[in-house]
Amino acid sequence: MRLFQNSGLYPSYLARLNKLAADASSFVERRRIFLEDRFGALHFLKPVLDGSSEAFFTNGDDETQQRLWAREQRIPGKPTLEAILLAQIEHHRTEVFYNMDPIRYPSHFVRKLPGCVKQALCWRAAPSGNADLTAYGAVLGNFPSILESWRSKGCRAEIFFPAHDPLMEQYGHGDRPIDVLFVGGYSRHHTARARTLELVASLEGTRQIVYCLDASRLTVFAESAIGAWLPLRKHRRPAAIARIARPPVFGRQLYGLIGSSKIVLNGAIDMAGLDRGNMRCFEAMGCGALLVSDAGNYPEGMDRDKTISTYESGADCLVEIENCLNNWSDVKQKAYQGRCKIRDLYSKERQWALFEKLLEGL
Template identity: 70%
Template structure:
């Protein structure tokens, strides 16, 4: 199978990538730096991570990366990023196109794919406004309620899961000096999460609490000295959170943090109904932390009291965390069980096998 996997970058990750890849002067070198950092690796298929010759990977929204490829291939002028992506697909003679960034490249893009492409799939695990993905052979995701929403729009939608990155096994085998870690966004989409973070941040007086928050541009402005003179109060985080907030972490730095934390706090964003199992759950358990998260419908291997721990309302998160830390030997065993269970259930090999099965079952272009 000639597989082409396309992904995309968080804007807040780009400065880190540019720093890591400062000396990378070719497409392959910059891409290798990105893949080595493991940002988003839970979604990257086994042949991509293994460097299989029949698999091609790119981040089509990484302008530096894509223009390096265009120059190396002798593309004339200043082609659009879409034109470069189409040229890459044709050059690779892609048979199966798997797109992790389908809102940027929706049905209108699929119509432009070269004739070598026989099957198309995309990943989308969030509501996406009026995005049209009906031309894709299947929309993949791990939230059943969101998959049902795609079906109501005329898409074929199939259950598919992130997988544990084998590199996670390198982390989390020593001391865990951090009591609670949280890495994620903080915005209007996160009202329940915000209440939870506020409650847990109050533990910082007695516990080692690390919050690495991806704040919006308006939040950063609102919390600056000049911004405090402006009517931006609704964009400021509560003082108890702002006092301990650090910059967001990505890739191997995130693995290092989770491998040093007893507990990783997770809170679903307010967009997936009662479904649970966002990528942070896989990263936390894969690095051996005790996942403490809000109650809901979790995927197999994420079981309250057996492999992780849940709380029913934000106010109960502190209780769950405090009691876990007080009886840490017991909950450390739960975390270890969780790590083993997700490694077994969500391996890269099983993810790839499921992908092959999906490709066989969907209609050709």
């Protein structure tokens, strides 16, 4: 099977990639550096991570990388990123196109795919307004309620999961000096999670609390010396959070931070109802930290009595965290069981086998 997997980059990650790949002068070298950094690796299929000769991977929105490929192929002028992606697919003689960035490349793109492509699938685990993905053979995701919403729009939708990255086994086997880690976005629009983060931040005086937050440029400006004089209060984070906030982390840097943490705090946003199991859950458990997350419907292996801890409210979260830290010698066994479950139930081999099975059913 000639597989082509396309993904995309967070704007906040691009600065890290540009620094890591500052000396990369070819498409292959920049791509190698990206894949070795493991950003998004839980979504990348086994042939891609194994370097199979029949698998091709790119980030279609990485203009630097894509234009390196276009120049190496002597494509004249300045083609659009969409044109470069189509040229890559044709050059690779792709049979199966798997797209992690379908909002950028929706149905109108699928209809332009060359004739060599037999199946096109995409991953989308978030509500997406009026986006049209009906031209894809299937929309994949791990939130049943969101899959149902895609079905209501005329798409075929199938359950699929992130997978344990084997490199996670290198992390989290020593001391864990960080008591509680949170990595992700912060927005006052996500009121329940924002309140929980503010409450947990108050533990900083007695516990080692680390928040790595992806803040907007407006938030950064609002919290600056100049911004403090302007009417931007709604864009500032609470003092307890701003005081301990660090820049966002990704890839191997994230693995290392999780591996140094006892607890990884997670909180769903108003996106998938009671469905739970975002990528942070898989990353936290895969690197051996205890996942403390809000109550809801979790996938197999994420069991509140055996492998994770859950909370009902911000106040309840504080109690749960203190109980876990005060009884860490016992609780760390729960974290270990969680690590084993994620490794066994969501291996790259099982993810790839499920992908092949889905293809057979299309």
